[in-house]
Amino acid sequence: MINAVSKNLASNTRRLDAQLLVEENFDIINRKMIIGGKECCLYFVDGFVKDDILEKIMEFFATLKKEDVDCTAEEFQKKLLPYGEVDLEDDIDKIITLILSGAPCLTIDGYESVFVIDCRTYPARSVEEPDKDKVMRGARDGFVETLIFNTALIRRRIRNPELIMQMMSVGNSSHTDIVVCYMKNRVDEKLLKNIIERINNIKIDALTMGQESLAECLYKGSWFNPFPKFHYTERPDAASASILEGKIIIIVDNSPSVMILPTTVFDIVEEAADYYCPPITGTYLRFSRTIINIFALFLTPAFLLLMQHKDWIPKGMEFIIMKEVVYVPLIVQFFILEFAIDGLKLAALNTPSMMSTPFSVISALILGDLTVSSGWFNAEVMLYMAFVAMASYTQVSFELSYALKFMRLTTLILTALFSQWGFLAGIIITFAAIIFNRTISGFNYMYPLIPFDYKVLIRHFFRITLPSSEKAGNQKF
Structure with missing residues (x-):
């Protein structure tokens, strides 16, 4: 040799x-x-x-x-x-x-x-709660960039010999370590074999962007659909719960979050906070978060449609009619504010902590009374966009919040161009994007609604506790 x-x-x-x-x-x-x-x-x-x-x-x-x-x-x-x-x-x-x-x-x-x-050690930050996915009560630890620490956080929660952590390597130059984690007696063997084959067949020089590079190599089609194909979490408790449900976790070295496969839209909207509260409180939080995001998706297009057809406004709701003179078309106002909100988010990421307070004051002045009094924006538009901005932060999934944003912008454009028919088309496109979205498993993105599974659907809508015999193997992927 x-x-x-x-x-x-x-x-x-x-x-x-x-x-x-x-x-x-x-x-x-x-x-x-x-x-x-x-x-x-x-x-x-x-x-x-x-x-x-x-x-x-x-x-x-x-x-x-x-x-x-x-x-x-x-x-x-x-x-x-x-x-x-x-x-x-x-x-x-x-x-x-x-x-x-x-x-x-x-x-x-x-x-x-x-x-x-093998007496190696890597520079690593301390294990601490993720900034994005926080809970009022519950575990305060989170994944870090060191792979061996992340596997230990899962092992600490699942002390079962059926827990398998299979090491793999991807990248001709980077040789990035990847761990495929699953419960041997609960995982879908066909899906597991498919994922391992895909990882083994990846031909790439390096996973420069960590999990995102791996995700694009695993799923190469239909990226024009903005709804996420993968579910990510930085919480070891959420990852462990998914493993016990029969799902597969992919841990990538140098990444502080793990990838959960397979996933559906109902899995993505769930949060760890739902399970650290009593069932009735967890159910309320889940419903309120879902309703807020649906309102945020259609609020501004519906307002634009009603301003085009003021005679459609129900009696008692006449107060929503704009009273000030509209100098800038509503569709332009909405788009400017959509981009302005994203600009503020990007600016906040790059603002030093010592400058955060002055930045907040400046932002309030720019997007406050000055913008309304200048004539660029109307007060109603500012109010509805403030609600939309707030709603985007109720969703833990960064990818899902932007998918809803893209669908809202599409519906706004169609409503401005084609009135009620455009609004209807926007709704159809949004639901079609969700229904026809396919994840790596090939299973429907709307499961357990399509195909219908009553028991699993109830679990997604209501925060209930199932008997231990029903917790494993109750999902069909």
Whole structure:
């Protein structure tokens, strides 16, 4: 084999030094030493190794004598490597990937295998509650960018041998680690096989954008439909609950959120806060969030339609008629404010925390009485757009909130052009985009409404507690 490890230490170090560019990289260390009279070389990346553990291992090596190391590689691994995670590897390409991943590799003269001592560690921030998906009561931990921490957060909640975490790698240059996590006795085997085959068939240089790059590789069609094909969460409790329901979790290294497969629109609108409250409170929160988002979707197009046909306004609702002079067409006002709200969101992301208060004051002045008194905007338009902006923050899913925004803009344009027929067309397009959306599983996005499943549908609409016998395997994907 061309990539096989040689018994000759000089040959191995020459190849590793050349491919790792040791002379040019200050942080790739090749520590030459002697263990029991045998020459060896230890390769590792500075900053990826637990220094205290590596120091203790090297202290142990210093005590070995010639008769101690007079053994095979397998015997050396079992008797003379005092660490938990030690493997033998004989492929140079895999060894290089392991070294660059942070695992120290020890090559010893006379052995045709390299010892992989997995005492690596990665820079990581502390485990804390996600900023986006907070709860009033419940767990305060969240996923971080370090993959092994994320798998541990799930293992802590599911102490079952049926929980499988299958490691994979994607990217010719990045070799990004991916973990496919599922319950072996509850997962849809056909879907699992399909996902693993898709991941194995991915041909890409690097997952530069983490999960988004992986999502685009897994699902390559119908991206013109804005409704999300995947469900993401930064909460370990939500991910663990999904696994126990028979779903598949994909964890990508360097990403603080996980991907849940398969998913439906009903799964996306759910929140962890619904389950940390009593059933009646959780049901109310779920209904109120859904109704608010539906109102936000059709409020401005409906107002525009009624302003085109004021005679359609019911008695007692005449107060919604605009009293001030309209200098700028309503459709233009709505579009300006839609973009202005997005501009404020982007500005808030890039505003230093010390400037957040002045920024809020300036924003209130710009989108307050000054805009109305200047004649650019009418008070009613400002009121309805304020409700729309507020409603967008009631939805945890960033992708779903923008999908609803795109559908609202489409309905606004059609209503402005074709009046009531445009408004009706906008509604039809919105529901068609939801109904005909397909996820990676190929199952209907509207399940359990289409196809109809009464028990699962009740669970989505009402926050109820099912008996333990009904919790697993009750969803058909």
